[in-house]
Amino acid sequence: MKIKQLSVFVENKTGRINEVAQILGRHGVNMTAFSLADSADFGILRMIVSDVKQAEQVLREAHFGVSVTEVVCLSCSNVPGSLSNILDCLAKEQVFIEYMYAFSEGETARVVIRPTDLDRCIDILSRCSCHLMSRNTLDQM
């Protein structure tokens, strides 16, 4: 199950991420998860949001450079070794991961994965009986 992820190009300037957050807040867009990748003078803010289309539009209007990519989001139990089990499946099948980020709460952990080959990754994860999350289940969080 593919989830749309919104990426925003931000220069390394104080307050820039807050501006993104403020704009989304003003338009009632909720962030389910996000991570920031950075380099020397810019960063890329990657987010899973409640309304990708609207978020993309309002950020574009505010002159942000944005792109939308698809990722896979899965949930697993928040215990030692559970992430390793999943990554083992992917490694065995030679699936390359560009980046991933995760967050956990109580007994559950959720992982966002951006593989090079998304379809193959989903296929393998399903066969490994991983719990893949849909847009709806994400919204209920």
Next chain:
Amino acid sequence: MIWNPSKECMSREQMRILQGKRLHKLVERVYHDTPFYRRKMQEMDVTPDDIRSVDDIVRLPFTTKQDLRDNYPYGLFASPMSQIVRLHASSGTTGSPTVVGYTRHDLAIWAEMTARCLSAFGTDRNDIFSVAYGYGLFTGGLGLHYGVEHLGATVIPMSSGNTAKQIKLLHDFGATAIACTPSYALYLAEAMAQTGIPRTEFRLKTGIFGAEPWTENMRREIEAKMGVDAYNIYGLSEVMGPGVSHECEYKDGSHIIEDHFLPEIISPDTLEPLPYGQQGELVFTTLTKEGMPLLRYRTKDLCSLTDEPCRCGRTNVRMSRIVGRSDDMLIIRGVNVFPSQIESVILEMEEFEPHYLLIVDRVQNLDSLEVRVEVRDGFYSDEISKMLALRQKLSARLQSVLGIKADIKLVEPYSIERSEGKAKRVIDKRILK
């Protein structure tokens, strides 16, 4: 259409004779009426009688912008103020302004030569021009204005700024031609697209751009974005204003209005004249101007000349595009860098917007060149490595063109100032002693 075939299609020999006669008369006049030139000529031991043909021009003194400043405001005028009917002045961003005075006759010539340009761009009395150059002390607005009227076409004296109104009037008045700086044209084209009004509702077909150097890539960009046939018009206020040279339908160099302006190319280092085809600094002698005639005015614009006949039928000398200015040329780590070189690399790459800013600095005695560019929508990525690859691609291309390494900084959309006049594209922070 050729507006004035008898002047624009003269044989080279006839042109030389005409220029020689006019040069002699000019030198007589400035010798008698401009103390500045009399003194200079006396210092060089030259009298008006020594100047008989265009070949004798090398015996005459040069004039620089500094001379204009030193003789501020009216010191170089050759006509009494009772004969001067208009003044223009440069902005003076790099010192005190330079003032130019025109007699009634000068203005008539200016309007005629600008009409020649407009005619070469394929426009005629049926066209409606929006003149979006600044009106005022700058020669762009009024220069084009009277040219359009002389052509018999309709002029909208729009002036610069207020882009929303520009677009509304272009649309509502059914303008078929626009005159402005090329950087403003790009800005305007973007703004037009943002209004959502379909291009078919505009009647614009011709764009007349000048007052700052631009490139072939920029032409393509403007033509694609604005949907006009884009022509170069060249001029400078010290010499007259817009209309000193112009392109024709072949867009293969700009035809110089040679019966009024005698061009030369010199080496900016040795000041020796260079033959046709060689690149150097463009120098003009105003053959017929009365208000403020200039001998061998150094434009600081770098280009080359050719007297090869043009397919359009005009026989006058053509100048290449301005490749840079001998005074805004950046010397970075000992290497000559022209912003126009950097611009053409950026314009060649679809991944970037055509706007850029160069920041030159000196850190620990080492020059640095930073190039700020915006990534074009559609080329942003969620991966740092892809963004870095974009940057590397530009860096490699720049290095191959410039011979030095530039630090590329990717900046957010619209963070580089869109200019409504001459674009400020270089910030040189070095303090050179």
